[in-house]
Amino acid sequence: MVAVVLVRAGFANPVFERLDTLVDVAGGRGCQAAVESAMELGPTARALDGADELLRATIAERLRTFFAPKVKKGAVHLPAATWIVTANAQ
Numbered sequence: 046m047v048a049v050v051l052v053r054a055g056f057a058n059p060v061f062e063r064l065d066t067l068v069d070v071a072g073g074r075g076c077q078a079a080v081e082s083a084m085e086l087g088p089t090a091r092a093l094d095g096a097d098e099l100l101r102a103t104i105a106e107r108l109r110t111f112f113a114p115k116v117k118k119g120a121v122h123l124p125a126a127t128w129i130v131t132a133n134a135q
Contacts, residue, residue, distance in 0.1 A: 047130060056132035064127050071112075071121040079112040079121040080105050 048059045071079035083089045084105060093101055115121050 051130070051132045055135050057135050059130060059132040062129045062131075064129055066125055066127065067122040068125040069120040070123055071116070071119065073119045075119050076109055076112045076116050076121065079116075080108045083108050083112075 047061075051059045070082050072082070084093060084101070089104070089108075093104060096104075112121050115123070
């Protein structure tokens with residue numbers, strides 16, 4: 046889909062390169078920041094939309110359990126991937 050958009054916009058030879066990396070989901074602020082981030086952004090936030098406080102508290106505790114062993118100097122690094130897209134202007 047992206048390649049089609051690029052070609053229609055006048056670019057040629059689109060190339061897609063995957064970049065595997067780590068992302069600090071805590072922004073260097075530790076486990077609780079990672080929990081808050083997960084509950085405010087992305088798929089967890091969408092799944093919790095309209096959830097009652099008991100469910101939110103249960104999910105927060107499970108996230109803390111997941112993130113806690115991953116904390117290193119305030120950072121909580123999780124694997125991530127992004128795509129670098131290049132193309133030639135025509």
